[in-house]
Amino acid sequence: MANYYDVDDIITEEENISVIFQKAVNGVGIDPGSEKNCVEQGSKVELPFWLASELCLRNTVVAQVPACFDEKTRLEVQADPACVDLRSRSPYFYEFGCKVAPVTGDRTIGFLLFSAFKSRYKEVLTKAHTAANVANPKFLSRLTKEEVHLYEAAQSSMAAFKKWRKGGPRLQPASVLRMKRKSTN
Amino acid sequence: MAAQSCSQFHVFSAEEIEFIAEDELIEIVPNMRMDQLNLIRGDFGPFLPQIATEVPLWLAVALKKRGKCRIRPPEWMSVEKLTQVLEAERDSEKEFQVLPFHYVEISRLLFDHAQDDIPDIYMVRSLMEDIRDVRFHKVETSLETFDGRTSAVQIRSLSAMEVNIVRPFVARALQAFQKLGNMVPETDSVPSTRPQGTDKAARGRRILRGR
Amino acid sequence: MASGSSGPTEDLGTLTDVEPLKRAWRNEKAAPEILRYETHLIYRVSKQIELLEGTVDDFTEDGVDPLMISLYQMDLDRIQFLLRSYLRIRLQKIEKYMFHLLLKKQEFHEKLSKEEKAFVQRCAEDMKKHLDESVLSHLPKNYQSILKQFTTVEEDDAEVDDMVPEPPLDTFVVCIAREYVGPSEFQDSSDSLAMDLPLEMEPGDLSFIPYRRIKKLLESRKVDLV
Numbered sequence: 001m002a003n004y005y006d007v008d009d010i011i012t013e014e015e016n017i018s019v020i021f022q023k024a025v026n027g028v029g030i031d032p033g034s035e036k037n038c039v040e041q042g043s044k045v046e047l048p049f050w051l052a053s054e055l056c057l058r059n060t061v062v063a064q065v066p067a068c069f070d071e072k073t074r075l076e077v078q079a080d081p082a083c084v085d086l087r088s089r090s091p092y093f094y095e096f097g098c099k100v101a102p103v104t105g106d107r108t109i110g111f112l113l114f115s116a117f118k119s120r121y122k123e124v125l126t127k128a129h130t131a132a133n134v135a136n137p138k139f140l141s142r143l144t145k146e147e148v149h150l151y152e153a154a155q156s157s158m159a160a161f162k163k164w165r166k167g168g169p170r171l172q173p174a175s176v177l178r179m180k181r182k183s184t185n
Numbered sequence: 186m187a188a189q190s191c192s193q194f195h196v197f198s199a200e201e202i203e204f205i206a207e208d209e210l211i212e213i214v215p216n217m218r219m220d221q222l223n224l225i226r227g228d229f230g231p232f233l234p235q236i237a238t239e240v241p242l243w244l245a246v247a248l249k250k251r252g253k254c255r256i257r258p259p260e261w262m263s264v265e266k267l268t269q270v271l272e273a274e275r276d277s278e279k280e281f282q283v284l285p286f287h288y289v290e291i292s293r294l295l296f297d298h299a300q301d302d303i304p305d306i307y308m309v310r311s312l313m314e315d316i317r318d319v320r321f322h323k324v325e326t327s328l329e330t331f332d333g334r335t336s337a338v339q340i341r342s343l344s345a346m347e348v349n350i351v352r353p354f355v356a357r358a359l360q361a362f363q364k365l366g367n368m369v370p371e372t373d374s375v376p377s378t379r380p381q382g383t384d385k386a387a388r389g390r391r392i393l394r395g396r
Numbered sequence: 397m398a399s400g401s402s403g404p405t406e407d408l409g410t411l412t413d414v415e416p417l418k419r420a421w422r423n424e425k426a427a428p429e430i431l432r433y434e435t436h437l438i439y440r441v442s443k444q445i446e447l448l449e450g451t452v453d454d455f456t457e458d459g460v461d462p463l464m465i466s467l468y469q470m471d472l473d474r475i476q477f478l479l480r481s482y483l484r485i486r487l488q489k490i491e492k493y494m495f496h497l498l499l500k501k502q503e504f505h506e507k508l509s510k511e512e513k514a515f516v517q518r519c520a521e522d523m524k525k526h527l528d529e530s531v532l533s534h535l536p537k538n539y540q541s542i543l544k545q546f547t548t549v550e551e552d553d554a555e556v557d558d559m560v561p562e563p564p565l566d567t568f569v570v571c572i573a574r575e576y577v578g579p580s581e582f583q584d585s586s587d588s589l590a591m592d593l594p595l596e597m598e599p600g601d602l603s604f605i606p607y608r609r610i611k612k613l614l615e616s617r618k619v620d621l622v
Binding site: 094109110111113117121122128146149150153160165167 | 194195198199200297325329331349350351352353354357358361362364365366369370
């Protein structure tokens with residue numbers, strides 16, 4: 001995937017997800033609950049997503065929908081999407097959800113992600129474009145990484161524009177671009 | 186290394202937009218005599234005292250700074266014209282009045298370097314600010330109504346600088362919407378909020394129309 | 397001319413290469429992937445710059461009005477900026493997607509200049525050498541590729557080069573139509589929910605649209621990026 005070097009992608013896949021082993025597996029000590037160096041069929045283990053998805057592909061495990069997409073979260077999102085602290089569920093809520101959905105076969109995650117984003121995006125839009133100089137730490141702390149990027153995109157763009165506008169006579173149009181001149185003047 | 190200001194979403198800096206705008210032609214009235222300039226960009230002049238001639242904005246500013254000319258503000262930069270534009274902007278909820286593509290940059294350059302050449306400059310300045318605010322507010326309002334399943338957004342009469350300001354946010358948001366929209370199985374009905382009024386968008390397209 | 401010499405743009409006419417260069421620069425800046433190198437345009441512009449530099453030197457020697465000289469110099473600076481920025485943004489993209497470019501032979505040949513081709517080769521070699529020495533050669537045999545995470549003994553061509561970053565063609569860009577563009581001319585949306593009304597653009601219309609959909613239109617110069 002083109003995302004091989006993408007740090008955000010790597011971190012997203014570090015999130016844990018519960019799986020149930022369909023077969024017994026020997027020689028690996030990934031089940032902390034087991035005393036032996038193996039995993040028994042039917043045992044439930046928490047694995048990082050990157051490992052879980054590979055094992056799912058080989059039908060070694062069946063993955064369960066992570067807690068951050070549970071019923072409680074869904075209800076909260078339905079009730080008041082903008083106020084839900086999605087970051088505490090997962091800073092990469094959307095990205096993780098996109099990966100989890102096909103692996104767990106849960107077709108409802110997509111809708112959850114979409115409707116959450118649609119509502120929260122409006123909040124981000126409003127907050128980012130008003131009171132440009134006022135930091136909004138409480139609001140920001142509830143946002144996922146992607147939402148923060150969005151917020152900052154709007155803010156920095158507006159800030160850059162304002163800075164340019166203030167520029168004033170001291171900012172000569174051509175001198176920003178002019179190389180060192182060898183001519184007389 | 187080749188590092189410049191842009192990231193995937195920011196693309197152009199305000200200064201670069203201004204740079205592009207500086208090639209726009211504007212009328213000046215020289216107070217001196219100078220031979221024709223055969224620039225790469227084209228031929229300009231010859232320059233004769235009190236004979237108006239058209240030059241690129243960067244050249245006009247350079248001459249003005251050296252006291253060699255007066256700049257004639259463009260026709261749309263009058264109190265009368267701008268008042269009309271402002272009223273029309275306020276009257277229309279969704280449509281944008283047609284202004285020169287580089288009106289923001291041109292006006293800023295003139296405010297900075299040719300104050301004495303602009304009649305009623307305070308009024309003009311204030312009108313321009315109001316116009317920009319109204320327009321930007323319209324953009325925001327329109328952005329709020331993103332349906333999510335949009336795969337193209339038409340922005341007919343937005344100006345260069347206005348596009349550049351909203352670009353990072355909009356491009357990023359649209360991309361997220363598209364990715365998440367693809368996650369929703371087709372059978373699910375996602376309520377789409379359509380804008381009222383004059384646009385002809387069904388689901389799938391949002392239009393901020395100009396006239 | 398004060399010095400009596402003929403203008404440097406004598407053979408270029410009034411319609412010059414500045415606009416095309418500016419357009420090429422804007423498109424290159426806004427496009428997520430590298431575009432076709434404008435060989436003839438860049439060549440002509442470089443020549444014009446050389447010519448103008450010479451003229452400015454002459455003027456300076458001849459004691460031409462300093463105001464005129466500085467104006468010529470400004471013109472020169474502006475076009476040099478465009479040229480350098482154009483080349484620089486291309487280099488940025490090449491550095492970012494060097495392996496992708498090397499794998500896509502056709503793109504490689506069609507889009508890059510001679511110098512850029514040499515640059516990619518050297519860049520990739522250096523990068524490969526560095527990664528080999530610092531990491532890859534220490535890994536087990538199947539994991540030593542710089543292109544694929546895992547290779548099997550039977551060189552399976554169906555294996556995806558999953559370590560190669562690709563330009564994000566689904567990035568939304570702002571494009572402006574130079575002529576009328578009808579609905580059938582836009583590439584299909586990769587969005588499977590193709591619920592769009594037919595999209596069309598009048599000359600001068602602006603749109604936020606995924607790059608992939610207007611890639612061909614950009615190549616055929618029916619639209620520009622803004």
